[in-house]
Each structure stands twice: as C-alpha cells, then as structure tokens.
Amino acid sequence: MTAVTPFPADARPLLEVRQLSQTYNLRRQKLFASRPTLRVLDTIDLSVRPGEAVGLVGESGSGKTTLTRMLTGVEKPMSGNVLYDGLDVWTGGEAHRKLFRRSVQVVLQNPRSSLDPRMRVGTSLLEPLRSLKIEGDHAARVLEVLDQVGLQKSALERFPHEFSGGQLQRIAIARALMPGPKVLIADEPVSALDVSIQAQVLNLLKDLVRDLGLGLVFIAHDLSVVAYTTSKVYVMSSGKIVEVGKPLDLFRNPQAEATQALVGAVLSVEAGLAGNALA
C-alpha cells in the first residue's frame, strides 16, 4: 500500500453541495388539475474532505439515493450548487466537468446487478477508463487497483458468477477506483452481504480512506455500520438534513426525531439476550 500521508481536518472540501434542492413532478390526479410536486431534497448542505469518511443515514425514501445522483452529477439539481474542488460542476466549464466525472465514483448495493454477467472481470475493470476516455497504461493500472482491494490477478479472467458476494463487492470497488477518483460514494455497499463478509468490505473501505486519502460518502440504513466506517454522520429525513454529528454522539444523545428513530431501530446481540430488544 502507499505511504500514509496526513490529511489535515481543516483541508478544504473536495466535494460539496450547498443549499441543494430537487423537486419532482408527480402524475396528475385529474386531467386538468395542476401536477403535484414532491420536494425530495430540501436545501441540503454537505461536504467531504480528502481522507474523510462521512456517513449519510435516513429511513427509506428520505432522499439518500437522490442526493448521490446529485453528488455524482448524473442529475442536475433544481437549485443550489454542487462544487468539486471549490468550483461548480454545472457552470465551471467542460474541462472541470470532465475532471469531476472521473474524480467522483460510485459503488452500489448489489454487485451482482452492477457488474455485467457476460463480461470477464478484467474487461469490466477497463470499462470506466474507456467510457471516460482516460489514456495511459491500463494494464498497469488494473494490477495496481487489484492490489489495493486485495484481489488476485487470476480474478481478471473470470466471470462474476464465479465469485461470492463479498468478492464481487471488492471487484465493484476496484472498478470504481480505476479512474483514480478522489471521492467514493458508496450507496448501501454492504446491505446485500453476509455479516462475516460485510466486515471484509467495511475494513477495505476504511483502508482506502486512510491509505489513498479518498473522501468517502457512505450510505446505510444501519447506524452501527455507519458509525464503524465514518467519522461524521448526516441524518436525513424527508429530504432535509436534520442532524449532523460524530457517530457516537448521535448514538448516545440523538436530538432529531429521525435520529432517535434510527438509534431505536438498532438491534444488538446484548440487548436481545437481555430480553428488551423488541420492547
């Protein structure tokens, strides 16, 4: 692994959204009625620095995935700004936008559906370089990334069905690392994995943040998983950020109602054995 470089906590944000809002039009109820709208994101402020892992939690439908679509630039917000390295990605010019697209990569929940089953792993890994038109020694890059995620070279020749869920998630992470991103957005990356395998993937993400100085935006339902992986957590509810804090502080002393509900939903083996987990 590369040498450990310190990433000062006061470093400037790499990726940031300011006062971001997004509204969707819903179906008309009646022919001539006006179209009802749904405000899915409401004046969101969020940022991530190099070497920092931030968590995003919230109940289903609170807007987490919608926010990642803004953070990765696949959707344009109705109002507010998305800044990469201090410059707006929608008005900062073509060159900046290109830099942003390769610098922010995403890892999704289910590696089985995010990797093409007919493609050898080696081909899948090269895909982002091709679509982002990145030049250079691709073969060397593949080997470097395989090493970072702890996969053998022999994986390149194989197909997705030959791997377990945890190995596939490593491959998905490797693919996201190929363009050399500065920020990784992981939307429920371990929800589909078994507990023992979850730990492997969470440890890998933590290593990448520490060793490569990546910024990580980590989304999950389960507060204890988020607390393990990140150092700052944003809590979302109905499209708003309702609380921000250190994971343990939120866990011990949740302020917002949504945070309290999430904390209350965490089950633990000890609480279960004590007989009060479902009380």
Added chain:
Amino acid sequence: MTSRNAIEVRDLVVGNGDVTAVRGVSFTIPQGGRMGLVGESGSGKSMTALALMGLLPMGWSTHGSVLHDGVDLVTQSDKALSSRRGRTISMVFQDPLSSLNPVRRVGDQISWVIRKHMGVDKKTAEQQTIELITQMKLPRPEQLVRAYPHEISGGQRQRIMIAMALACYPQLIIADEPTTALDVTVQKQVLRLLNGAAHDRGSALLMITHDLPIIAAMCDTVAVMYAGRIVEMGPVAEVFRNPRHHYTRGLLDSQPTMDNIALDGTSRLVSIPGMVPPLHDLPTGCAFNPRCAVATDRCRAEMPELSGDTLKSACWHPVPNSSEVAAQ
C-alpha cells in the same frame, strides 16, 4: 406417535442427485418454542425450510425424518402436504411481493386461506381477516383489505404475509429472512408483531436469518449452519456469549456494535477470511477448515460430529470459554 414437539427433524438430507445442500441436520422445536437458524448465504437454511414445507424445487429430494403433528412429513404425499401448509405449518418468505398473488386483493388472499382450512363461511372469514389486519397494526383495515399487493409498502406487505401465516393458528411458523428486505425502522415493528402474535397463538417459531441480533431478541435456542450442517446448537445466551465453534465466534466478532467502535476511527472489525466453499467442492474434514485460524491436520482429515450437553458443537479444537478469552 403423539408428541409434545412442534417439529422433530432427524438426519435431514436434501439433495438433487448432483449436490447435497443439507447434509444430515437434526433439531427439535418444542411446542411454542423458538429456534433460530443462522448461517451465511448458501449454507442451506432456505433448503431446510423448503424441505420442511414440502416446497423444494423440481429435482430435489429429502431423506431422513421430519415428525410434525403425529406424522412423518418426509413420507407424506404432495396432496397431504399441501393440505397442511397454512394450517399446521406455515411460512413467511423474504420477499412478500413474489409470494403474494399480484392480481388478487390482499384481504381476499387472507380470507381464502381461512376458508380453505377452517371451514368457515365467507362472511366469518372476512371478519377474521379484518381482525387479523387490525392486530397487525395496519392502518384503515377496511380499506387495506381491498388493496392489491403492489399498492402497499414492503413493510405492510410483510405484515399481510404474517397475518396469513398466523390465520389458522399453526403449530409451527417458519420465517425465512422475514425482514431482510425491509427498512431497519420497519424491521423492528414487524419483528415485534411476529413475536407477539406467535406467542398469543402458542405457535412455535423457526426464525431463519443471518442477523444475529434478531435471533438474540426472539429465540430460545439457535442452530448455526455451515455448508449444509449444523456446527453449533444450544440456548441462545450460551451460544452467543460462549461459542465453542470458530465459525460462530467469527460471526459474532464480525458484528459491528457500538462497543467495538473506537472513538478515533482506528477500530477494525474482525472478519472471517475467505468464503463459503461451493457445494460441489467441499473440503474434507471440517468444512470450515480453510477459513479457520487454528485448523490442524485432524480438522482437514476427519469431520467433527456435534457433541456436548446443552451446548453442542462440532469442533476438534473448541474456542476457549469466555473467561479464558477475557484473560488473554
């Protein structure tokens, strides 16, 4: 052959001629008892459940015996099994959307089960359906019965499935990952309902999940499955506080909890290296040996059998008990 047990499974083997997914599993759940079945995906939990229900996929067959309600389910005809499902033994699946009929109203689906098994008239069945839905704490029961499955949320659908499974006061309810597809905030509510309703009816519960906290919250005993076999079994508190099998220990250690998170972000979870072996290529001896830190030649050569008193483990070199671990 009257028995006080909700189910007694002896040497259950489930295979399709090519591979064997369940390799000699035995357990007993007493009337009204709760057993958890944990294990990684592919360890054979669902195949065990489907075998008990007589719902195995085409080409798969069962050996051994499954005593339930005075009969051996393994020797029963498909027709006899079908007349039991939903009546003496019922099941809640992981994905309620694919197990409910998409073109029938949810209320009709519940009352159909009640009429089929309880021999009551339509009106009584409909009334009982409303009562069940009310017990499931679903909003506006009179309207909800008229909804189609796609018109309600995942959590609501799962509660409809539970209502259906409970409708005929079965002796045993098998729940296979009933909350895995649900949001955590809804999960607890659904578990609480399943817990209370099974208790009120005196139904025994077989709770299948890879989520250890759920088992700790709901079950009296737990069986840990690995590669088609039970590798450890006993009272939940004993198994979870003082596991002797290295796979169980690993599962518990992989669990992120608020206690094993360091404030400075330096904490690392213990993870079990490697992955579950494929069925067609199981290692000899203890199937866990390629992933076990203390495996010896004996582990690679001989398969350990379950042994022990209240806590039974299949391991040649059991994990030291918790006081020794605390001292190290």
